[in-house]
Every structure is written in structure tokens, then in C-alpha cells.
Amino acid sequence: MIAEAGLAALWFAGALAALQLAMAAIGIARNRDDVSAAVRPVAIVQGLLSALAMILLIWLFLRSDMSVKLVVENSHSAKPWLYKFAGAWGNHEGSMLLWVTILGLAGGAVAIFERTLAERTLTATLGAQAVIALGFYAFLLFSSNPFARLSPAAPDGLGLNPLLQDPGLAFHPPTLYAGYVGLSVAFSFAVGALVTRDVGPAFARAMRPWVLIAWIFLTLGITAGSYWAYYELGWGGWWFWDPVENASLMPWLAATALLHSVTVLATRDGLRAWTVMLAVVAFSMSMIGTFLVRSGILTSVHAFAVDPERGAFILALLAIYIGGALALFAARIGTVRAGTTFDPVSREGGLVANNLLLSVILGIVLIGTLYPIVAASFGVQLSVGPPFFNKAAGPIALLLVAVMAAGPLLRWRRDEGRAVIARMALPIGATVAAAITLMFVWPGVLAWAGLSLAAGLAVASVAPLWKRNLRRTPLFTYGMVIAHLGIAVSLAGMASDSAFTQETLVAVRAGEPARVGPYQVTLDGISPVIGDNWSALEARLSVVRGTQARVLHPQLRFFANPPTSTNESAILTALDGQLYTVLGQPDAQGRWQLRLWWKPFVTLIWFGGVLIALGGMLSLIGRVRRERRTMLRAEWA
Amino acid sequence: MKAKHQRLTLALLALGAVVVAGLLALSALKDQAAFFYAPSDVRRDGIPLGRAVRLGGMVEDGSVKRAADGVTVHFTVTDGAATTPVVFAGIVPNLFREKSGVVAEGRFEPDGRFVASNLLAKHDEKYMPPEMAGKMHETKTLVTDQTS
Numbered sequence: 154m155i156a157e158a159g160l161a162a163l164w165f166a167g168a169l170a171a172l173q174l175a176m177a178a179i180g181i182a183r184n185r186d187d188v189s190a191a192v193r194p195v196a197i198v199q200g201l202l203s204a205l206a207m208i209l210l211i212w213l214f215l216r217s218d219m220s221v222k223l224v225v226e227n228s229h230s231a232k233p234w235l236y237k238f239a240g241a242w243g244n245h246e247g248s249m250l251l252w253v254t255i256l257g258l259a260g261g262a263v264a265i266f267e268r269t270l271a272e273r274t275l276t277a278t279l280g281a282q283a284v285i286a287l288g289f290y291a292f293l294l295f296s297s298n299p300f301a302r303l304s305p306a307a308p309d310g311l312g313l314n315p316l317l318q319d320p321g322l323a324f325h326p327p328t329l330y331a332g333y334v335g336l337s338v339a340f341s342f343a344v345g346a347l348v349t350r351d352v353g354p355a356f357a358r359a360m361r362p363w364v365l366i367a368w369i370f371l372t373l374g375i376t377a378g379s380y381w382a383y384y385e386l387g388w389g390g391w392w393f394w395d396p397v398e399n400a401s402l403m404p405w406l407a408a409t410a411l412l413h414s415v416t417v418l419a420t421r422d423g424l425r426a427w428t429v430m431l432a433v434v435a436f437s438m439s440m441i442g443t444f445l446v447r448s449g450i451l452t453s454v455h456a457f458a459v460d461p462e463r464g465a466f467i468l469a470l471l472a473i474y475i476g477g478a479l480a481l482f483a484a485r486i487g488t489v490r491a492g493t494t495f496d497p498v499s500r501e502g503g504l505v506a507n508n509l510l511l512s513v514i515l516g517i518v519l520i521g522t523l524y525p526i527v528a529a530s531f532g533v534q535l536s537v538g539p540p541f542f543n544k545a546a547g548p549i550a551l552l553l554v555a556v557m558a559a560g561p562l563l564r565w566r567r568d569e570g571r572a573v574i575a576r577m578a579l580p581i582g583a584t585v586a587a588a589i590t591l592m593f594v595w596p597g598v599l600a601w602a603g604l605s606l607a608a609g610l611a612v613a614s615v616a617p618l619w620k621r622n623l624r625r626t627p628l629f630t631y632g633m634v635i636a637h638l639g640i641a642v643s644l645a646g647m648a649s650d651s652a653f654t655q656e657t658l659v660a661v662r663a664g665e666p667a668r669v670g671p672y673q674v675t676l677d678g679i680s681p682v683i684g685d686n687w688s689a690l691e692a693r694l695s696v697v698r699g700t701q702a703r704v705l706h707p708q709l710r711f712f713a714n715p716p717t718s719t720n721e722s723a724i725l726t727a728l729d730g731q732l733y734t735v736l737g738q739p740d741a742q743g744r745w746q747l748r749l750w751w752k753p754f755v756t757l758i759w760f761g762g763v764l765i766a767l768g769g770m771l772s773l774i775g776r777v778r779r780e781r782r783t784m785l786r787a788e789w790a
Numbered sequence: 791m792k793a794k795h796q797r798l799t800l801a802l803l804a805l806g807a808v809v810v811a812g813l814l815a816l817s818a819l820k821d822q823a824a825f826f827y828a829p830s831d832v833r834r835d836g837i838p839l840g841r842a843v844r845l846g847g848m849v850e851d852g853s854v855k856r857a858a859d860g861v862t863v864h865f866t867v868t869d870g871a872a873t874t875p876v877v878f879a880g881i882v883p884n885l886f887r888e889k890s891g892v893v894a895e896g897r898f899e900p901d902g903r904f905v906a907s908n909l910l911a912k913h914d915e916k917y918m919p920p921e922m923a924g925k926m927h928e929t930k931t932l933v934t935d936q937t938s
Contacts, residue, residue, distance in 0.1 A: 388883075388908075427800065491793035505800065509807040516811025517818075524819060534826035536844055538895075541822035545814050658880060662859020717882040736860075737881035744860045748881050 156221050156300040159209035163250075163300075166202035166257060167290035169195055170364060172281045181273060189276040193264040196279045199286065200261025207241075207254040210299055214241040220306035223247060223299050228631030229312040229714040231686045236309070239323040242314045245447060245463075246299035248326065252443065253289045255327075255334040260286065263338055263363070269780060270359035271341075271351055278338075278345030285337055288470040291445025296463050299784040312714030315687070321381035325374060329401055332371025333439045336404055338363040339411060340436035343429045344478055347485045352425045357418035360432070362777055365413055368408045375401050376762030386719040387735045389750045391650070391758055394542045399522040401440030403515055407435035410511040414505045420567060423492040423501055433478045438515070440471045445522070455458065496567040510553040517546045530743035547599050552631030554606045554644065557612035557637060580616065586607030596652030610641040636768025643761025649730075649754040660737075660744040670751025672732050673697045677704075679745065687712045689721070692736045692745065707736040731755050824895065829872035837898045845874060845904050848873055859892040867892065867904070878906040887910035 160442040171197045180189030213221050214237045217230040228237060236243075242251040267275055293299070342360045346352045378401065383391040392398060411431040417424045441699040448464030495501035511787040521537045528535055562576045574581075587608035591601050616638035617630060644726040666675045677693040696703045705723040712718065725732040730753040737746025824842045832838070832845075844866055853866035862879045865888075876894055885894060886909055894906035 211867065237889050248830050424800070426797070427804070484938045491797040494796045505803070509803055512804065512807045513811040513814070516808055517815045520815035522821065523820070524815075528823075536826065537819065537823050538842070540842060541818050544822055545818035549814070658861045720881065720884065735881060739858055740860050742860075746861055 155209050155213055155216075155218070156302060159213070160200045160208045160298065160300040162202045162206040162209065163290065163294060163780045165308055166199050166206065167287065167294060169199040169202065169284040170290060173199060174280050174282035174287065174522060177276050177283065180276050181214070181280070186272075189272065192276050192279050194508050196264035196282065199283075200257035200259075200264075203250075203254045203257030203286075205440075207250055210247060210261065211238055211241045213300075214238065214247075215682060217310065217398070219308065219310060220302055220304070222301045222303040225303055225307040225310045227313055227355070228310040229686070230309055231714070232313060232318070234683045235323060236313060240317070242326050243313055243317045243322055246293070246297045248330075249289070249293055249297050249447065250299050251327065251330055252334055252544050253286065253293055255330050256282075256286055256289060259335055259338050260341075263341075267363075269357065269784065270345075270356065274342075274345045274349045274351045274356065276345075277348040278341045279283070281341035281344035281348075282337065285341070285474060287573050288473070292463075292466050292470065294515040296466050303635075310714070312686075312712070314715070315710070315712040315719050316385060318686075318712075319381065319385055321385065322379065325381055327633065328370050328377060329374030332367050332374050332408075332464065332713055333404060333442065335363070335367030335370055336408060336436040339367065339408075339432040340474075340478065343432035344481060347429060347481050347489075347506055350485065350488050352418075352429055352489045354377050354422045355421050357415050358780060361412075361415050361419055361771055362780075364408060364412055364432075365769055365773045365776070368405070368774065369766050371401070371405045371408060372716075372762060372766040372769065375405060376759050376766070380759050380760070384722055384724060385719075387722045387748075389656070389733050389735075389748075389752070391755070394521075394537075394539045396522050396525075397446050399518050400445045403518055403522070404435055404442060406511050406515040406518065407431060407438045410508045410515075411435050413507050417501050417504050418492070419494065421493060423495060424505070424508075424673045425489050425492045426486050429486075429489070430482060431508070435473070437471075437475045437478075438469075438519075440474060441519075444468055460612075472756055495565075498566045498568045498570050498573065500560065500563040500568075503556060505562045506556045507553065507560060510556060513549050514553070517549070520543065521545070543599065551599075551602050551606055554610055554640070557640065558606075558610045561617045561637065562613065562635060576616070577613070580609040580613035583612040592696060596648070600652035602647040604642055604652070605647040607641045608753070610644070611638060611708055614638045614641060628778070629772040630775075632768045632770070632772025632775060635771060636765045639761045639764030639766075639768055641761070642757050642764055643759075646754050646757025646759075646761060650752050650758065653753045654755075655751045656751045658746070660740075660746050662744050667747060667749060669732070670753070671698050671748040672749075672751060674705075674732075674734065674749055675748070676745060676747065679739075682708065684710070686714065689720055690736070692747075694723070694734055694747075696732060696734075698727075707733075707734045709736050709738075731754055826893075828869040829874040830869050832874055832898075832902075833872040837900070837902055839898055839900060842895065842897060844893055844895050845876065845906075846891070849886065849888050849890055849892050851888050870886065874902070874904050876904045876906055878909055880909075883909055883911040887911075895897075904938055 173192055176188050176195065179185055180192060211225055212248050214228055215234065217228060217237065219225050223244060223246050228240050232240065240783060242248045262284065264279060270278070341358060342363065346356045372469050379391050382393070411428065413430055414424045414428045418428045443469045476585050521541050525536055538641060558580050559573065559577060563573060585606050588601070588605035591604055595601065596604065598738055614634055617634055618626060655670045657667055659667045659668055663678050666673050675695045677695055679690055679692050682689045682691045687710050689710040691706050691708045694705040694707065696705055703725055705725055707723040708721040710719045710721050720735050722733055722735045730751060733750040733752060735748040737748060739745050821841065824844050825838065826844045826846060827838065828847055847867040847869040850866040850868045850873060855864045857864065862877065863882060865876055866873045867876055878894065890911065893910040894904060895908040895910070896904055896905055896906035
């Protein structure tokens with residue numbers, strides 16, 4: 154009954170989305186405020202119904218209901234409960250249901266909380282949100298039904314891919330999706346504003362918090378995914394320029410650009426058309442990412458099903474939504490008045506440079522990601538990996554860092570070049586000092602530039618607080634400072650990892666020591682260990698650095714359902730970096746392979762990511778508070 | 791500057807950015823894209839020297855040998871029609887085994903050996919890299935081998 158209830162909830166939610174669209178259309182076309190007023194509650198109920206469907210699916214997984222096809226194919230009764238719970242979205246159908254649930258909840262949240270946007274535009278926005286939802290409900294119901302029964306029921310399930318059996322599965326997909334799908338709100342706002350010809354500062358101020366929320370989730374989701382891949386895959390890498398990673402990076406790049414251009418629109422009434430365009434592009438990137446990951450044209454842990462029909466369905470939705478939005482943009486943009494002007498040397502100018510550089514990086518990542526797919530359709534098989542992205546996007550990213558250092562120190566509207574350079578004296582000094590110091594240890598050109606610029610950016614990002622009354626500085630200024638500082642921290646970690654990592658690969662007998670970085674690692678012995686649904690061979694490694702001694706336990710883990718094995722790395726985190734150990738295979742002479750890395754300051758990468766998200770949160774709280782205060786003041790006046 | 795002119799300038803800048811991105815990407819793609827080779831491609835087209843490539847096929851039965859240092863592995867990749875010797879230093883993926891699919895990333899040596907920097911084995915029993923599925927159809931013997 155639970156599965157049928159879930160399916161019914163989905164059908165009802167789909168019907169409500171259709172109703173929501175029809176009511177929004179009537180409300181706007183006929184100017185019927187009474188009809189428009191009912192759009193909000195419909196959107197809320199639609200969101201709740203989609204959430205109900207998700208909860209019911211999770212329930213089915215927790216109960217290990219083996220009469221449901223999806224549970225049989227992706228779960229097993231012996232799995233720990235956390236992976237039954239999170240396993241609900243560790244498959245194609247469940248992850249698409251999570252996608253739709255977040256879409257529905259995002260629409261519902263807009264309906265509940267959005268009070269600053271003009272009512273007509275809000276109605277159009279919820280209408281646009283309903284259009285997106287309709288397509289994806291259809292996708293679920295007609296080609297990816299998560300509630301399909303299996304008759305007769307199976308005795309037990311096939312189990313979940315062991316690489317996914319990790320607490321990361323509970324956090325990474327929902328967070329990333331919240332960001333990914335959260336961008337649909339920005340898209341719907343843009344469509345709504347184009348429909349009602351309402352592109353202006355008030356619209357930008359209303360849209361900004363929603364963009365911020367999506368961007369914060371996206372940042373956290375990418376950071377979590379990167380750390381998960383780092384410790385789970387056992388390759389010592391934290392970013393592989395894998396197409397599925399790019400699929401999450403591209404919306405982030407677009408959302409970051411949008412976040413900055415929406416500020417220009419809100420504060421200075423500039424970049425109107427550009428901001429609307431970016432909102433469309435950002436969600437388009439989310440949908441392209443969904444297509445890449447869910448259509449099965451890529452192979453990775455993220456791609457679950459290879460079914461051409463599904464790929465075609467998502468591609469059709471993508472074409473309709475992006476094409477429709479662009480057509481609307483082309484038809485309406487003539488009526489959007491050009492915004493106010495500004496000097497090239499100004500805060501606006503800096504933000505335009507930020508947007509252009511982000512767009513260039515986005516373009517490069519997009520081309521690099523799609524190129525192999527396009528080439529494959531011409532019968533040429535190739536892959537595009539780190540050498541391409543580092544070479545093409547690396548220098549642009551560093552240029553962007555330089556602009557980012559200068560941007561917040563620029564005045565709005567017009568600034569003096571000479572005064573800017575004077576304000577930049579300290580950051581430039583820090584960059585040069587770091588650059589000269591690093592000459593002595595020469596880490597390679599990209600890492601050298603990265604570390605030097607990180608030093609300069611760190612100084613520049615706190616500079617806006619210089620000589621200010623810190624207690625009267627608005628919260629969103631702190632947000633910007635911390636987010637930019639986070640980029641500097643993360644960049645320093647990336648550059649340090651790529652430049653100073655040391656690797657040792659050995660085969661050792663028990664008692665034989667190996668060295669990596671400042672550590673001496675000795676294999677004490679191997680012993681068997683039993684877990685919930687796995688067994689393992691576990692190494693005991695004595696790790697000595699100076700006078701400090703620690704023990705690490707990397708494992709070779711075997712899963713029965715499905716029958717596979719994984720290398721569970723063991724990591725020792727110190728203040729100045731991480732020791733990363735992986736246990737390999739034994740050989741005939743009783744030796745065990747060990748792969749050891751010493752990664753100086755690698756943790757800064759994810760610490761920086763968390764700082765960036767924290768900056769976003771402060772900014773969000775600051776903006777919402779100020780917005781509420783102005784609204785209250787307007788009501789009192 | 792008039793608002794209209796500024797908008798035109800910005801539009802041109804945006805267009806310029808797109809063009810720059812395209813040119814940068816295409817020039818980098820020319821020498822950084824890693825082409826996919828099966829052993830028969832190498833025999834037919836010659837050894838692709840001096841660039842990163844991917845080599846795919848099956849690990850030949852009985853070909854996997856561990857060197858004396860305990861960490862270097864030698865094996866042969868076959869697509870049914872031709873074979874290529876591969877050297878890899880590192881921990882092989884868990885799903886790496888004889889008579890099973892593999893994609894090796896790395897470079898060719900002038901003597902025809904392939905030095906792999908990374909090995910990708912299939913993720914699970916259902917999975918096969920799409921490049922390989924394509925290559926395998928060309929050599930019938932292996933397709934039947936796969937399904938059995």
C-alpha cells in the first residue's frame with residue numbers, strides 16, 4: 154500500500170502543478186487577482202505532496218520492502234539503516250524523485266516566504282516553476298517510476314554499490330540537489346519578471362536571497378563531494394575533472410556570476426538584461442548537468458541507468474525549457490530599459506570583469522565536458538582530463554583571483570585608478586613577497602602563481618574592514634569578506650597540494666618501515682575485521698613523526714551484496730597537512746603494497762569551501778534582515 | 791556614455807568572452823585531449839607518441855605479472871585482434887583482473903610498451919566503459935566471450 158500511496162501522491166502533485174500553471178496563466182492574462190491569490194496555496198500543497206512521495210520511498214527502503222522493484226535492485230536487508238535511508242536516492246529513480254521533491258519544496262518555500270516581489274511577478278514565477286515541475290513529474294511517472302512493484306516479490310535485494318555505502322551519501326546528494334534545483338527559483342524569477350516586464354532593482358533584491366541559498370547549498374555539496382571522493386576512492390586526489398564533477402561546477406560558476414551581477418542590479422540598477430540571462434543560464438547548467446549524469450551517456454558511480462529513452466526525455470525537457478526561456482528573453486528584452494551607466498574603473502566595472510571571466514571559465518569547462526560526447530557521435534573516442542582544464546582554465550582562474558582582490562576595494566559608479574592602486578598596496582606587497590619567497594622552493598608555475606595570489610587575496614579580502622567601525626559594518630560585508638577569504642584559503646590548499654605532495658609506493662613485510670614526508674610508517678601486521686555487511690583485511694600501521702606516534706588502520710574491504718571490494722583509506726590529519734594511507738594487495742612473498750601520501754595543507758581546500766559557504770550564510774542573514782527592516786519601515790510610514 | 795552605448799559595449803564584451811573561451815578551449819583541446827586506442831588501432835595507425843592517451847581492452851588471461859619490487863605490474867591488453875604490453879606502478883583497482891575490461895591512462899614508449907599512470911576497471915558487474923563497448927563490437931570473438 155505504501156508504494157501505491159507514493160505513486161498516488163506523485164500523480165496528485167503532478168495534477169496540482171498543472172492546476173498551478175493554469176491558474177497563474179489565467180491570473181495574469183485576465184488580470185484576475187482572486188485566481189492569482191490561490192496560486193500560492195496550490196504551490197505549497199504541491200511541494201508537500203512531492204515530499205510525501207519521497208518520505209514514502211524512504212520508508213519502503215527502511216522496511217526493505219522486497220515487492221518494490223527499486224528496493225530489490227538497489228538495497229539489501231542486511232545493510233545498515235543509514236544506507237537504507239540514504240540508499241533511497243542512491244539510484245536513478247530515487248535520485249530523480251529527490252530532484253523533483255526539492256523542486257516542489259523550493260516552489261512551496263517561494264510561495265510561503267516571498268513577500269517583497271511584486272504580486273503579479275510572483276504569480277508568473279510560480280507559473281514558471283509549475284512548468285518545470287510538470288516536465289519532471291511526467292519524466293518520473295512515464296519513464297522512471299520509483300514505486301513500480303515486482304511480482305512475485307524477491308527474497309532479498311541486490312545491494313547498493315559499496316562505493317556509495319558511506320555517510321557521505323546521506324549528505325552530499327541532498328545538499329548538491331538543493332543547490333542545483335534551487336537555481337530553478339532564479340530561473341523562474343527571471344521568466345516571471347520577463348513575463349510581467351518587471352526587471353529592476355526591486356526584482357533583484359527579491360531574487361538575491363534565493364540565489365544565495367542555492368549557491369550556499371551548491372558550495373557545500375561540491376565541497377562535501379570533493380572530500381568524499383578524496384577519501385573514498387583511495388587515489389589521493391580531490392578533483393578529477395570528471396564530467397559529473399564538471400556538471401556540478403558549471404552551475405556553481407554561473408550562480409557565482411549571477412550572485413555578483415544581481416548585486417549590481419539591486420544596488421545600482423545596472424546589468425538588467427545580463428542578470429536575467431545569467432539566471433536562465435545558471436539553471437540551464439543544472440539541467441545540462443542532470444542530463445549528463447542521469448541519461449547514462451557518461452559512466453561513473455553517479456550514472457545508474459543506461460536507458461536511451463530516459464536520456465532523450467531529459468534532453469527534450471532541456472531543449473523546451475532552455476529554448477523557451479531564451480525565446481522569451483529575445484522577445485521581451487527589447488522592452489527592458491537599459492540600466493544606469495558606470496565608469497569602467499568602478500565596483501560595477503570590477504563585477505563585470507568578474508562576470509566575464511567566470512563566463513569564460515564556464516565556457517571552457519562546458520566545451521571540455523561536451524567535446525568527448527560530440528566527438529563520440531562522430532565515431533572519435535577521446536577523453537578530456539586534468540591537463541586540458543588546468544591549461545585552459547587555470548590561467549583565467551588566476552586572473553579572476555586578481556580581479557577578486559581588487560573588486561571590493563573599488564567604489565561604486567566611478568573610481569580613480571591611482572587611488573585604487575594605493576589601496577591595493579598591501580595586497581600587492583603580500584603577493585610579491587610570497588612570489589619572491591616561493592622562488593626558493595619553486596613549486597611549478599601554476600602552483601607558484603596560485604600561492605602568491607592566494608596570499609594577496611587573503612590580505613585584500615579583509616581590507617574592506619580596514620578603518621571601519623567593526624560593530625556598525627553590515628553583516629553582508631562580513632559575508633563577502635569571509636567568502637573571499639575562503640577562496641584564498643581554498644586556493645592555497647589546492648596549490649600546496651599540487652606542488653608539495655609526496656608519494657611513496659612500496660611493498661613491505663611486517664616490521665619494515667617506509668618513509669613519506671615527515672612520517673615513518675611501519676606495517677605492524679594484518680588482521681581480519683568484520684563489519685555490518687562487510688568483512689575486511691585491516692592493516693595496523695605505526696606512524697611516527699618526531700616524537701609523536703599514532704596508529705592508522707587502512708582496510709581492504711569485501712562486500713557480499715553486490716560482491717565487490719573497496720580500499721578504505723586511513724587518514725591522519727595534522728595541523729600542517731594530511732598523511733593518507735592505502736592498503737594494496739599482498740604478494741607471494743608475504744609483502745603488502747602500501748601507497749602513502751604526505752599532503753601539506755590539503756585540508757585548506759575544504760576548509761576554504763566551508764568558509765565560502767559560511768560567508769554566503771552571513772550575507773543571506775544580513776540581506777534578509779535589512780530587507781525586513783525596510784519593509785517594516787515602509788509599513789510604519 | 792549613453793546607457794544604450796554601454797549596453798552595446800557590454801554585449802560585445804560578453805560575446806568576446808564567449809569567443810575567447812571557445813578559442814582557448816579549442817587550442818588546448820588540440821594537444822590535451824586523450825584519444826582512445828584499442829590494441830588493433832595501434833597496430834593499424836602506428837604508435838601515438840608524445841601525448842596522453844587511453845588504452846582499452848581486456849586484460850589477457852595469464853598475462854599479469856608482478857615485478858620484484860612488489861609494486862610494478864606488467865600485463866597485456868587485448869581486443870581479440872591485437873595486443874599491447876602495459877606497465878603500471880601502483881595499487882591496481884579492485885575490479886582489475888584477468889579476462890576483465892580495463893582502461894589504462896598513460897603514454898606509449900617508442901618500443902610500443904604502454905606506461906600507465908592510472909587504471910580504470912569497471913565499477914561493477916553491469917558496468918562497461920562505453921568506449922570499450924564500441925570497440926568490442928568490432929571484434930566479434932570478444933563479444934561472445936563477454937556474454938558467456
